[in-house]
Amino acid sequence: MVLLPLSAGEWFADVKKDFIQSFIEDDRWKLFVEGLGITLEVTALSLVMGLAIGVVVAIIRSTYDQQHESMRGAGKVLLKIFNTISNIYLTVIRGTPAMVQLLIMYFVIFASSRNTIMVAVLTFGINSGAYVAEIFRSGIMAVDRGQMEAGRSLGFGYVRTMQYIVIPQAFKNVLPALGNELITLFKETSIVAMIGLRDLTKAAINVQSVTYQAFMPFIGIAVIYLLVVLILTRLLGVLERRLRTGEH
Amino acid sequence: MNTDAIIKVENVEKHFKGGEIKALDGANLEINKGEVVVIVGPSGSGKSTLLRCLNLLEVPTGGRILFNGTDITDSKVDINIHRQKMGMVFQHFNLFPNMTILRNMTIAPMKLLKKSKEEAEKKALGLLERVGLADRANAYPSQLSGGQKQRIAITRALCMDPEVMLFDEPTSALDPEMVGEVLDVMKQLALEGMTMAVVTHEMGFAREVGTKVIFMDEGRIIEENTPEEFFTNPQSPRLKDFLSKVL
Ligand SMILES: Nc1ncnc2c1ncn2[C@@H]1O[C@H](COP(=O)(O)OP(=O)(O)OP(=O)(O)O)[C@@H](O)[C@H]1O
Ligand SMILES: [Mg+2]
Numbered sequence: 001m002v003l004l005p006l007s008a009g010e011w012f013a014d015v016k017k018d019f020i021q022s023f024i025e026d027d028r029w030k031l032f033v034e035g036l037g038i039t040l041e042v043t044a045l046s047l048v049m050g051l052a053i054g055v056v057v058a059i060i061r062s063t064y065d066q067q068h069e070s071m072r073g074a075g076k077v078l079l080k081i082f083n084t085i086s087n088i089y090l091t092v093i094r095g096t097p098a099m100v101q102l103l104i105m106y107f108v109i110f111a112s113s114r115n116t117i118m119v120a121v122l123t124f125g126i127n128s129g130a131y132v133a134e135i136f137r138s139g140i141m142a143v144d145r146g147q148m149e150a151g152r153s154l155g156f157g158y159v160r161t162m163q164y165i166v167i168p169q170a171f172k173n174v175l176p177a178l179g180n181e182l183i184t185l186f187k188e189t190s191i192v193a194m195i196g197l198r199d200l201t202k203a204a205i206n207v208q209s210v211t212y213q214a215f216m217p218f219i220g221i222a223v224i225y226l227l228v229v230l231i232l233t234r235l236l237g238v239l240e241r242r243l244r245t246g247e248h
Numbered sequence: 249m250n251t252d253a254i255i256k257v258e259n260v261e262k263h264f265k266g267g268e269i270k271a272l273d274g275a276n277l278e279i280n281k282g283e284v285v286v287i288v289g290p291s292g293s294g295k296s297t298l299l300r301c302l303n304l305l306e307v308p309t310g311g312r313i314l315f316n317g318t319d320i321t322d323s324k325v326d327i328n329i330h331r332q333k334m335g336m337v338f339q340h341f342n343l344f345p346n347m348t349i350l351r352n353m354t355i356a357p358m359k360l361l362k363k364s365k366e367e368a369e370k371k372a373l374g375l376l377e378r379v380g381l382a383d384r385a386n387a388y389p390s391q392l393s394g395g396q397k398q399r400i401a402i403t404r405a406l407c408m409d410p411e412v413m414l415f416d417e418p419t420s421a422l423d424p425e426m427v428g429e430v431l432d433v434m435k436q437l438a439l440e441g442m443t444m445a446v447v448t449h450e451m452g453f454a455r456e457v458g459t460k461v462i463f464m465d466e467g468r469i470i471e472e473n474t475p476e477e478f479f480t481n482p483q484s485p486r487l488k489d490f491l492s493k494v495l
Contacts, residue, residue, distance in 0.1 A: 146340055146342035150342035153335070153405075154405070155360050156360065168346055169344075
């Protein structure tokens with residue numbers, strides 16, 4: 001489609017043709033719907049995995065920072081080992097591009113597997129885990145020391161004080177940052193098209209390669225990504241307000 | 249050994265930075281059942297450190313602490329069990345801001361003593377009634393005044409049925425007009441026979457409610473006496489000097 005030397009009427013007719021070719025003919029809209037489904041699936045599963053990894057790594061790191069001086073024996077050695085592993089993980093994941101991580105996962109580590117969804121979820125789960133870990137650690141550190149002391153003085157052990165008292169407050173502290181991470185993750189999954197996974201971006205590429213029309217498919221998915229981001233932003237705002245009721 | 253001693257502090261030391269700072273430098277103390285031990289002394293003399301060693305929030309670097317005859321500084325002892333019997337009240341309240349007052353008070357009895365929700369809430373509401381805050385059960389800490397927060401912090405500790413209550417400057421963070429309401433609750437507690445260790449600058453409380461007053465300076469317990477003797481007949485020059493400044 002060429003924009004400039006056309007009259008308004010011709011331009012409109014052209015857009016309409018592009019629209020029909022890109023979305024209506026051969027039910028191509030289904031490709032976009034399926035693609036969005038895959039994008040959301042990869043995002044959701046990666047988010048769950050990233051949260052799980054992130055919380056564990058954050059707890060290991062902040063426990064090490066706060067406790068290692070007062071610990072003794074085997075627990076101390078174990079904690080030190082876990083802390084070192086966590087630090088290596090954070091350094092490597094945050095120091096390399098997600099795209100490169102995806103290629104390594106697909107072509108090197110899982111070279112014999114064609115389960116692209118699994119590869120994508122593992123890549124993004126491990127990737128976002130590193131970012132979630134740092135977000136969460138700052139949230140844990142921001143909880144007043146007195147909260148831990150109050151929990152311990154009532155008789156809760158370290159782990160239970162973290163679980164019942166510190167982590168819920170840390171979670172609330174970092175909810176906005178976690179929301180940003182979710183949105184970043186959602187957008188970043190578009191690179192899975194590289195390994196042939198039929199996500200939303202891949203759907204547009206496939207349609208363009210059949211119709212030779214680029215405008216509608218790519219502008220179309222841009223609009224879809226944007227709409228989803230706006231909806232997520234709104235939902236996160238509601239969740240934040242819900243969690244904050246009563247306090248402050 | 250005195251069988252009435254709930255807490256026995258034996259030559260306890262707490263050094264920071266590899267011995268550079270001697271926050272506690274060989275403290276000995278006995279707290280008997282029903283006693284109200286008031287700890288006074290200048291800033292940095294080790295009062296908080298001593299109190300926090302009693303429930304091992306600070307781990308002593310030397311000496312022993314016996315709680316009901318058990319050496320709780322022994323690393324094989326499960327300190328969490330013993331802490332359930334030692335309530336603690338902090339200068340800055342340390343209520344859990346994300347929980348209602350009722351939840352603040354019931355979480356430990358429910359999770360640690362396995363009390364049912366009904367049972368834990370019944371006890372909590374009874375205690376709130378006694379400190380005049382029953383109507384605030386469903387409020388959040390941020391909605392209360394400092395004096396109210398501290399009264400809640402005291403009742404939160406009481407919900408665990410402690411044998412001893414430890415107070416670290418419970419009124420120091422309060423506006424002057426709220427000090428009285430907190431001291432009244434503590435006095436009431438003392439009258440009911442609670443064993444208490446109280447770090448405070450409220451000399452009136454020490455004199456009126458204390459059964460024993462100790463004076464600390466530079467990590468040591470310099471003087472220990474009945475309130476009467478302590479205030480009217482101080483022995484060491486440093487205590488005399490201290491009293492002349494605070495009274
Ligand atoms: N965690 C710590 N690390 C290093 N030094 C500490 C630590 N805690 C306390 N100290 C030092 O130990 C000494 C005793 O402190 P402590 O808090 O017990 O005094 P205090 O009598 O309670 O004083 P205040 O009336 O100001 O509360 C002080 O010199 C203090 O600086
Ligand atoms: Mg102090």
